[in-house]
Amino acid sequence: MSTEHDGETTKRTLGRGDFLKLGALTVGSGVLAACGAEGAPEPEPAAQGSTEKAEERPPIESEPGDLEVFEWAGYEFPTYGGKGGPLQPYVDAYGKPKYVFLTSDDQAIGKVRAGYRPDTVHPCVDYTGNWVEMGVVQPWDTSLISNFKDLEPALVKGGQVDGQQYFIPADWGFSSPLYRADKVEPDGEESWTLMYDDRYKGKISWWDSPLENFVIWGYVNGIDDPWEMTDDELDEGRDFLISKKHLCRNFWSSQTDMDADFAAGNIWIAYAWGGSYTGAKKAGLDVVYSDPKEGRLGWNCGFVLIKDTDNFRHAHEYVNTWVSAESALWNITNYAYGMANTNLDLAKIDPDLVAVFHLDDPAAREEPRAHYARPLTTERRAAYAQRWDEVKAA
């Protein structure tokens, strides 16, 4: 973490302290900055990642309210939930947030690292450590999130770093091959090897993500720990992927594009999330969401809170709405993703979805049937990423 960053944090904290002492609730940010610049003599202990408690925060009315959410496409109001859906209460109370879309966790980190500062971001849990390491996020004040108590404890625990809740779990799901049942005949048992099947040259699409393609290769080849491969194993994986990449039509980076290609018949087999399954079904396609013998991949995403956000309370309100039980029901019904909110009646959900995504069978979400994404150090991530770039450039 850079010293520059710490300096910045301290300055802003001091500014806020002054602001409260003066009790001048309507003072503009210009004055605020001036107070900080004068060097108000109230040194705060430079405790790493210490939460500023809610009571020290100005009330929600005095925040700018222009909440900016760095979000996956499809999770934004009104696409997510529709008008009158689960996000409507937030929009009614505070207005529609501004959305900027991310296409992968790595891309999101890259953008924030380059200086972009939204208020809250929707990364996946295995990247939480990297966000904290970058020094751009702060812990949530869970007392401001009334739905927090309903969230699955295991997922909640997964979102903690050094005992602080840096990550509020929201959605989880599988990654698995999705294929056209009318065009594709798996060779024997359901397997990830379908992604490398020569018979379907030009009809396959891998996800353009540095990690997963190696992890899949790792599980297919019985690598000890596909989430912690050695450089030699990665080199071997890279060579294999290069030898198979000609089978792919493309590497998809936007789910919307991939769904469109799937619907247009340009691709028949794809690495896919649950939403692509329901989307293809709705488009009238005969599709199978595979249960490969090597196990599905699993993911769990949620929200992190950007340090120094001006919309601290708005961000909490927004996330609270997002992880509500209503939101969970909508998400499962429409995108076939699971949700951290356990306050859910399975009877209200399409039995096909319950079966395909094993919503009634918690064991299907655990090893060895599903492999949840695990945290990687920045160094290991870079090793995977470098080789994935080589695959793409080759």
Added chain:
Amino acid sequence: MAVEAQEVAKPTPAKGVMRRSHSGLATTGLLAPPTLWLAIFFLVPVVLILLYSVNLFSLYPGGQYFTLDAWKDFLDGGPFLQLFWKSIWMSLAVSVIAVVAAYPIAYYLALVASKRKYVLLLLILAPFLVSYFLRLLAWKVILGDQGVINSFLYWTGLRAEDDPVTWLLYSKFAVVLTLIYVYVPFVALPIFASLESMDRRLLEAAADLGASRWQAFRKVTLPLSLPGVIAAFIFVFIPTIGEYFTPLLVGGVNGTMFGNAIADQFGQSLNWLNGSVLSFFLLLVVALLMGVFARYLTIRRVATG
């Protein structure tokens, strides 16, 4: 211009000097903002990228020391250098085809269309009223497996319905085709301008001296329009080497270009060191090419003008 000013200056030297210093001030005043702009937003970033590429600068400092390792890895003939050559070939193909395709259009506009030429010129530029993204999506609709072309082939029975022409979309072909489509109007403009400004009496003279139309074109029109042709070529070649968006949308696995690799290094892989090497290398090559082309252009002008 300079000669004119001197001539005016002769009878009243005092006034002339005043005028000259005045205009000198005006020149400085006019040039300062763009120069400053370029310095801040072009030169400084370029220097930063250069420093980044030898590990002397980083946004998140930690263990900065001079090293050429990233440069060596790149120049060692790894996948990125190969990708660079591939990109060069692709943009060369795009540039040559676009120029050849645009020449007749420019010729028609400048020498045949007479009164209607500006209306027609506007028509050529009309596609730019639609966002590039939408036009690329339209190409996807045309080139896809169930797209316009393949559907037509199924309809005529030239291809079976389960055997589409797949190289139309998500391929090098798709990238080259869409890039040509985008750049033809751009390319037509400089050629049009050079043909427009050509002295028509030269053609009459050629005819008087017994040249056929083809001979007149080969010996008079074409050489005179060469500066425009070269400018047009540069207009396409330079920006397409670093092309990013088009290959991303229609390139698929094989249509990837150097620009995509740079974007990945900065975005997905967070390897800014490597990304800086790739970007700076691209910049060097482009600058070199510009230098060569510029030289050729001036010689040509001297030779013909």
